[in-house]
């Protein structure tokens with residue numbers, strides 16, 4: 120029905136094996152044309168689609184650096200040999216790997232090569248009249264003939280033309296027949312669909328270059344201002360530059376967590392997290408706002424998400440004379456659903472020796488038979504902080520970056536803990552305990568909550584959304600609007616009788632074609648005073 | 654109150670399963686009858702002719718209608734077993750829907766927030782689509798497959814996936830849970846029925862080449878066209894699921910697409926069905942080849958729902974197990 124489709128389309132005109140027997144005859148140009156034709160054929164598109172589906176599988180079997188970097192590290196520890204092979208094959212970065220990218224880029228080249236000629240052709244078809252009425256209508260997939268005694272050609276043709284126009288068909292009148300077509304939107308929808316896919320790809324590619332994401336932990340009472348150095352971690356796109364960071368600050372005023380109290384099956388399960396913040400942009404007063412798990416804060420062209428939360432015990436370390444060497448809330452990272460949390464304190468200055476402490480925080484303390492603790496509820500009901508203390512060189516001056524959340528104890532001497540004389544320190548709120556060796560003392564004065572925020576900027580997100588809507592709209596019109604041709608022909612018999620012939624043809628799958636032709640015939644004939652049986 | 658509703662819901666699930674099991678037996682007896690029945694027997698129309706585009710001429714007064722239809726029809730064949738089976742299915746389905754509604758009332762939210770509840774709702778939708786399509790096309794010959802599948806799925810869900818009613822974690826508290834998961838389940842219903850037709854289509858074209866068609870089951874072309882239509886609806890719903898999922902992911906996790914395992918599989922399924930639609934438009938790929946693609950597509954849906962949910966690591970850790 121349409122010559123602009125790839126020649127191996129089921130509706131195409133091409134000889135079935137045309138593609139296979141066409142040999143390059145014209146040297147380079149002919150060869151290029153041959154390759155292009157292959158690349159833009161339906162078969163290639165199908166092959167590449169199936170290949171793409173297949174190529175996406177490994178990335179779901181093996182952890183991905185982008186989504187689960189710790190998983191990759193773990194994998195490396197567990198299977199070092201396999202890791203090396205898979206890493207060489209870029210399996211840990213499947214979706215940005217050379218092979219995965221080649222498949223979808225080829226697919227999109229094929230798509231563009233396929234869609235451009237079709238668009239041009241469709242544009243012409245939109246302005247052209249429908250094609251001539253075929254000589255033998257009887258051959259068409261839907262056909263119906265009605266005896267029409269005493270009807271003139273002129274009446275039959277004129278009334279058919281008027282009725283078809285009213286039904287939204289584009290009409291061409293030949294001498295004794297009317298040729299009509301409707302449903303151009305079907306092809307439009309299909310082209311919009313494929314074009315919008317290209318739009319999504321381009322928007323995602325541009326977005327990936329200019330976007331950034333960063334993470335920041337903020338304790339109640341603290342503020343974060345949006346400059347590069349303030350992030351705990353930051354992942355910029357390729358074309359990122361500092362000056363796109365909008366100047367604003369976010370202060371965490373409070374954090375509320377609500378846990379299930381009534382349902383015994385879900386006792387202690389989180390119900391709601393709300394971070395109350397004050398946002399400030401230059402030249403304006405602070406604005407109160409809140410951030411929830413499904414309700415990010417939009418500010419300065421970024422979205423701010425509440426990704427995690429936990430406790431930050433306020434720890435004060437004093438030297439033997441009672442001078443403060445360290446005093447601040449220290450975020451402890453949650454290890455389980457009841458917020459048993461792990462944290463590290465480093466005190467490099469102010470004491471006779473450097474001090475490192477590593478310990479657990481239990482919001483609702485449950486002593487175990489073994490003498491250890493665990494937490495029985497995530498809420499702050501009966502908190503305990505336990506700390507093991509080390510003295511020695513913390514290694515902070517060596518120029519090697521150290522994570523704030525880990526303590527390398529190899530070069531340190533334990534002064535309090537399981538392997539030293541002084542047992543692990545245990546503190547309740549308000550407690551102060553002495554450190555051994557006259558090092559000083561440690562106090563737990565209060566416990567604050569912290570939140571971990573994810574801050575994102577993606578300039579093309581809206582475009583991706585718009586193209587997605589076009590994809591869906593194109594899909595619906597491209598699949599469900601029937602494209603039909605209808606013909607009405609007046610045939611005068613030799614013996615003075617006359618017949619009206621009706622025929623229809625559809626593009627693609629059209630279960631209601633015959634019904635549509637019959638309905639039209641009934642309507643048309645009725646207008647001429649003829650009754651048509653079923 | 655919650656406990657009472659939960660126990661009503663479970664009672665309804667078990668009753669529905671028992672009645673589905675009976676319906677399954679009845680459908681199977683009907684199928685055996687279809688295979689055994691002598692086609693020359695009076696009153697039995699051959700499915701193959703009516704379905705494969707045979708032309709019939711009916712002369713009204715002065716009217717000639719040359720008609721080609723491709724709707725799979727078996728000429729209104731209907732055994733007593735088929736009628737019993739359909740009636741049982743409707744009763745069981747009503748219980749099934751009741752169970753689902755009670756579960757939702759008990760939890761005071763939509764009943765599709767963990768594996769057990771997804772299974773309950775999705776199977777209710779599969780049977781719902783199966784029953785709804787009966788209004789246009791007699792598909793009772795698929796009953797054994799559809800009801801057999803549903804009984805198995807319900808059994809596994811109730812025995813292995815059951816969890817008590819618990820409130821939604823903050824990440825699931827979103828209108829998108831309602832839309833995204835419901836549409837995904839509905840798409841599953843359409844794909845499931847499409848795959849069923851494709852399986853029968855493959856059997857039929859096999860037999861066409863060897864022993865002759867199964868009587869009283871439509872011919873391959875008719876099955877293929879109907880399967881295509883169902884899969885198209887499934888595909889549109891799946892496209893919507895994917896987009897709604899991306900919007901939700903943007904709100905809850907801060908990125909619309911991150912190649913999380915569940916996202917990967919949703920994408921794979923989408924691409925397989927896009928391939929299937931292309932295959933139907935590619936010369937040489939109509940018929941059995943595209944049918945195989947549709948079956949692979951539905952297998953991926955089932956895989957995504959079971960293996961990926963239970964054994965793959967990812968952000969979508971909502972099985973509740």
Ligand code: HEM
Pocket residue numbers: 124125128158159160161164168226227229230231233234308309310312313316593594596597598627927930931934
């Ligand atoms: C990203 C890759 C592609 C995807 C996801 C895709 C998807 C689809 C879908 C879903 C349809 C049916 C929807 C509609 O008709 O509106 C369709 C139809 C079609 N596609 Fe694609 N397509 C892709 C690439 C291509 C390529 C490379 C070609 C050309 C070689 C192509 C040619 C066609 C044609 C001709 C149809 C109409 C089929 C018919 O007549 O029923 N597509 N495609």
